Amino acid sequence: xxxxxxxxxxxxxxxxxxxxxxxxxxxxxxxxxxxxxxxxxxxxxxxxxxxxxxxxxxxxxxxxxxxxxxxxxxxxxxxxxxxxxxxxxxxxxxxxxxxxxxxxxxxxxxxxxxxxxxxxxxxxxxxxxxxxxxxxxxxxxxxxxxxxxxxxxxxxxxxxxxxxxxxxxxxxxxxxxxxxxxxxxxxxxxxxxxxxxxxxxxxxxxxxxxxxxxxxxxxxxxxxxxxxxxxxxxxxxxxxx
Amino acid sequence: xxxxxxxxxxxxxxxxxxxxxxxxxxxxxxxxxxxxxxxxxxxxxxxxxxxxxxxxxxxxxxxxxxxxxxxxxxxxxxxxxxxxxxxxxxxxxxxxxxxxxxxxxxxxxxxxxxxxxxxxxxxxxxxxxxxxxxxxxxxxxxxxxxxxxxxxxxxxxxxxxxxxxxxxxxxxxxxxxxxxxxxxxxxxxxxxxxxxxxxxxxxxxxxxxxxxxxxxxxxxxxxxxxxxxxxxxxxxxxxxxxxxxxxxxxxxxxxxxxxxxxxxxxxxxxxxxxxxxxxxxxxxxxxxxxxxxxxxxxxxxxxxxxxx
Numbered sequence: 001x002x003x004x005x006x007x008x009x010x011x012x013x014x015x016x017x018x019x020x021x022x023x024x025x026x027x028x029x030x031x032x033x034x035x036x037x038x039x040x041x042x043x044x045x046x047x048x049x050x051x052x053x054x055x056x057x058x059x060x061x062x063x064x065x066x067x068x069x070x071x072x073x074x075x076x077x078x079x080x081x082x083x084x085x086x087x088x089x090x091x092x093x094x095x096x097x098x099x100x101x102x103x104x105x106x107x108x109x110x111x112x113x114x115x116x117x118x119x120x121x122x123x124x125x126x127x128x129x130x131x132x133x134x135x136x137x138x139x140x141x142x143x144x145x146x147x148x149x150x151x152x153x154x155x156x157x158x159x160x161x162x163x164x165x166x167x168x169x170x171x172x173x174x175x176x177x178x179x180x181x182x183x184x185x186x187x188x189x190x191x192x193x194x195x196x197x198x199x200x201x202x203x204x205x206x207x208x209x210x211x212x213x214x215x216x217x218x219x220x221x222x223x224x225x226x227x228x229x230x231x232x233x234x235x236x237x238x239x240x241x
Numbered sequence: 242x243x244x245x246x247x248x249x250x251x252x253x254x255x256x257x258x259x260x261x262x263x264x265x266x267x268x269x270x271x272x273x274x275x276x277x278x279x280x281x282x283x284x285x286x287x288x289x290x291x292x293x294x295x296x297x298x299x300x301x302x303x304x305x306x307x308x309x310x311x312x313x314x315x316x317x318x319x320x321x322x323x324x325x326x327x328x329x330x331x332x333x334x335x336x337x338x339x340x341x342x343x344x345x346x347x348x349x350x351x352x353x354x355x356x357x358x359x360x361x362x363x364x365x366x367x368x369x370x371x372x373x374x375x376x377x378x379x380x381x382x383x384x385x386x387x388x389x390x391x392x393x394x395x396x397x398x399x400x401x402x403x404x405x406x407x408x409x410x411x412x413x414x415x416x417x418x419x420x421x422x423x424x425x426x427x428x429x430x431x432x433x434x435x436x437x438x439x440x441x442x443x444x445x446x447x448x449x450x451x452x453x454x455x456x457x458x459x460x461x462x463x464x465x466x467x468x469x470x471x472x473x474x475x476x477x478x479x480x481x482x483x484x485x486x487x488x489x490x491x492x493x494x495x496x497x498x499x500x501x502x503x504x505x506x507x508x509x510x511x512x513x514x515x516x517x518x519x520x521x522x523x524x525x526x527x528x529x530x531x532x533x534x535x536x537x538x539x540x541x542x543x544x545x546x547x548x549x
Contacts, residue, residue, distance in 0.1 A: 053431055073434035082435070089432045091425055093543065102425050105418070106437035154437065 002065035004029040004189055005050070005158060010059035012042075012049050019045040021213040023059075027158070027206075032180065032190040034200040034221070036234055037210035043193040044086050046210070047160050050191075051083035052076040063158070078106055080157035084164065086193075088147040092136030096127050099135050099146055103153030113153070120149035123179060141172040148179065159183060160191045165199065177203050197234040201225045209234070243387030248508040254396040254465070256504020257403035261458040262481035263488070263496035264410060265326075265451025271427045271491035272447045274342070278349040279329060280455060281478015282356035283322045285471060287456025288463045289360050290321025292373050311376045311464075315402075318460035319453040325356070326452025330445055353478075357471050370470035373463030395465045402461060406454055407497045413450075414493060423447060427491065480507075483529050489542025498540055502528070 005027040012020040020042040027033045035043045048054045050061055052073035061069040068076050077083075082103075091099050100120060104113045121128030124145040130138075135146055144164055151159055161180070165173040177199060180190055194200035201207055204221035209230060217229060224230045262284050269277045291314040303309055333352050337345045361367050377398050381391035414420035425433040426443045433440060462477070463469045484503045488495025503525055510524035511517055532539065 051435055053434065072439070073431075074437045074439045077435060077437040085432060085435065089429055091428050091432070093428060094421075094424065098421055101418070102421055102433075102436045102438075105422060150436075 002062070003027065004031075004064060005191070006060075006062040007046070007050070008060040008062070010046065010049060010061065011057040012045050012054055013057050014045075018057075019213060020049070020056075023210060023213070023215050025208045025215055025218065027189060027191055029189055030184065030187060031205040032184050032192060032203055034192045034194055034197075034204040034207040035210050036194060036197040036200055036207060036224075036230075038234070039195070041210045042213040043210050044162055047083060047162050047191070047193055048085075050076075051081060051160065053083075074106075077154060077156075080154075081160065082151040082154050082156035082158070083160045084147045084151035084162060086162040086166075088143045090135040090143055090146055090150070092134065094135060095132050096135055096138075096146055097131045099150050100127075100153050103150035106154060112155075116153055116155070120152065123182075124149060140167045141169065144168060144172070144176060148176065152183065156188065158189045158191060160193075162193045163195060164192070165194060165196045173199060197230070198225070201230075243390050244512065246384065246386050246390040248512045249505065250390060250392050250396070252505035252508035253501060254393075254399050254504070255507060256484075256501035257400045258458055258462055258465075258500075259477060259480045259484050259503055260497040260500025261403045261406065261461075262455050262477055263484040263500045264407060264493060265455050266482050267485040267488070267490055267492060267496040268423075268447050268451045270485065272423065272444055273334070273338075273345075275334065275345050275349065276482065277329075277334075277451075278346070278478070278482075279333075279352035279356060280326075280451065281474035281476075281481065282353050283326050283329070283452050283474070284455040284459045284462075284477060284481075285469070285474030286325050286356060286360060287318035287322035287452075287459030288373065288469045288473065289364055289367070289459075289471075290456070291315070291318035291460045292371070292463060292469065293364065295374060295376075307376050307378065310374075314376060314464075315457055315460050318456040320456065322456025322459065323449045323452040326448040326455075327445055330448040335441070335444075353475070357474070360471050367471055370468045373467050373469050375467055376464050393465065395461075399461045399465060402457065403497075406457065407493065410450065410454070411493045419443075419446065480525070483525060487529055487532055487539055489539030492539070492541040492543075495539055495541035 003026040007023060007025050010020055010023040011018065023042065023046050035046060037043055045054065049056050052071055056069050060067055063079060063081065068079060091102065100117055104116065107113055126142055127146055127149060135143065138146065148164060164176050180203065184190055192200055192204065201221040201224050207218065207221050207224050208215045209217040217224065217227060219227065265280045266277060269275055294317045295310065295314055329352055333348050334345050337348060378394040381393045384390040384392065414423055422438045422443050425436060426438060426440050430440050462473065480503055481500065484499035485496050487502060488499030506525050506528055507521045511521035514524060
C-alpha cells in the first residue's frame, strides 16, 4: 500500500544555499507526524516545498503515490494539502470572517462553508465574537487560532502546521494541541513542525528529527521522548515546559 | 461667482476622468507594486479603438442614434483597452515577475512608447489630432447662478459614469470572492497561493479591470473634447498617476478622491493663481509634493502595520 505522503531524498536551495539536503520521511493516513529540530535545520523549508511555495532541486514528494513537487501551490491545495505557515501570516487588513472565507477559497458549497465557519467559531468562540474585526488587531494566541481555522476551512486531507505554539502561553498551546487531536479524530492527517519538541512528541504518532537539512533519527513519539540523543539535543531542561 | 462655479464644474469633470484612469494605476500597483507607466496609453488606445470602429466598421444607420452608438462605443473602448492591458501583462510584465523592480518599470516606459508609435503608424492620419464624434446629447444644462453656469451634458455623463464605475469596482473588490482574492494577493502573494488562489489569474484580472475602466475613460474623453491625439495618454496618465499617489496608492477611494482633487486644483489654480492656465500643472505638483512631505502614504494610504 502506498504511503499517504512520502518525501524522498529532498534537496532544496535558496540560491546557492542548500537549506534542505536529504530529507526523507513518510506520513501514513490519519497520523500526527512531527518534524522536530533546532532553528534553521530545514523544517520550515520542507513544509514550504511540500505546499509548492518552493521547488526542490532534487528529490520527490508523493501524495497518495502521485508526484506533486512540480505542481504550483494552488493546485497542491486543491489536492487536499493545507499549510498554515510560520508566523501565522494572516491577512491583517481583513476581518476574521474574510480570512476564514479565503481559507475556503476553492470551495463553492456555500452551505458547507457556513457550516465550517460555525464550527471554527464554536472551537474558538473568541473568533466568533469578533468575526467582523480586522485580524491584525488580535493577540498572538487569537491569531494562531485564526491561522489554524483558516487552514481547516479548505477541509484538507493533510494539514501542515508550522510552529503553531510559537509565542503562545502554555494554556493556549494546550488548546491548540487539543484541537489538533480533535482534527485527527475526525480523520485529518497532520504534519507538525515544532520547536516545542516535548509537546509535539507527546502528541505525535511518529516523528522525525531534522538536523542540518537532513532527517536523522525517527521513531514513535514515545520512542523519541525516551531517546537519549533526542533528550540531550532537543529536550534539555531549559526547553521542557 | 459664476466663474468660480464654472471652474469647479470643470474641475469635477476633469477630475472624474482622471480618477477613472487612476483606478488602473492604483490597482496594478496594489497587487504587483508596479507603476504601469503604459496605463495612460491603454486609455488612449480605447479612444482610438472606439472611434475607429465607429468610423470604419459600424453602418451609418447605427451611428446616428446616440442612445445606440454611445453604449456600443463605450463597450468597444473598454474591450480594446482591456485586451491591450491583458496582452501587456502577459507578454511584457509576467516574464519579469521575479526580476529586479527596475526591469518592469523600464519595460512599462517601453510599452508606453511602443503603443503610441503603433497607433501613430497604423491608425489612418493619427500623426495629428483626429476628430471624435459627439455621441451624447449636445449642449449644456445652465445653472441659474450669476450669469448662468453651463454644464455640458457630456461632462455630466463623465461624472456620473466615473462615480458609478468606481462604486461598482469598490463593491466588487470588497464584497465578492474574486475581490477578496485580489486583496489577498495584494497583501501576501505566497499565502494567497496557500489559499488555492492562482496569482497569475488574479493579476491578469486586475489588468483587465483597470484597462476596461481606462477604455471607458478614453471614450468619455473623446466625446467631451471632440478631439483625440496620441499624446492624450501621456498627459492624462501623469495626472492619473499623481492622483493615485495623492489618494494613497493601492487604495480605490483614494484614486477617485485624488483625481477629483487634481481636477479641482488644475481648474482653480489656472483661474486664480499667478501664472494662470500656463502654470496649472505646476500647482498640481506643488500640492503633490506638499502632501507627500506631510503624509507620505497619501490621503487614504495605510502605513504598514506590524504583525504581532
